[in-house]
Amino acid sequence: MESIKNFKSCPVQYVLHINDTLNVISGKWKLPIIGSILFGKKRFTEIQRNISKITPRMLSKELKELELNGMVIRKVYDSTPVAVEYELSESGKLITEVLDKMIEWGIEHRTSVLSRT
Known part of the structure; x- marks a missing residue:
């Protein structure tokens, strides 16, 4: 794997890799979903309860995209009713x-902005 130092010397490559990252985690819901699962395996309804205002349809869509991008692992248990759990993959944990x-940035930024008013 190439060093980040190599990309910092080339703005085109740097921006390309920023876009690669954003393609995986961008959108209103992906980071909150990851944040919810970060604390351990969760069932669909647990994730939904942790994220206010997300619809079941949107949660399902975002989980599928995160799974396709190798960030989330979906485990289906053969039970009645069928149980499904989601957890972060190794890449997702990184x-x-x-x-x-x-x-950290958000806290510092908010503090800075509030101190100006």
Whole structure:
């Protein structure tokens, strides 16, 4: 795997890889879904309860996209009724560092903006 230093010297490659990342995690719901599953395996209804205002249809769509992109693992248990759990893949767990940095930035940014008013 190439070093990020190589991409920082080429704006075109840097932007290309930013877009690659955004294609996986962009949208209103993907990061909240990942954040919900980050704390352990969850069933569909648990995820939905954690994210206010997400519809079942949208949650299903976003989970399928996250699964296709290798971020989420869907496990179906042969029971009555059928149980389905979602968990982060190894790649999905790696995004924790990104989310932690986003949260740190968000807190600092909000504090800065509020201190100006």
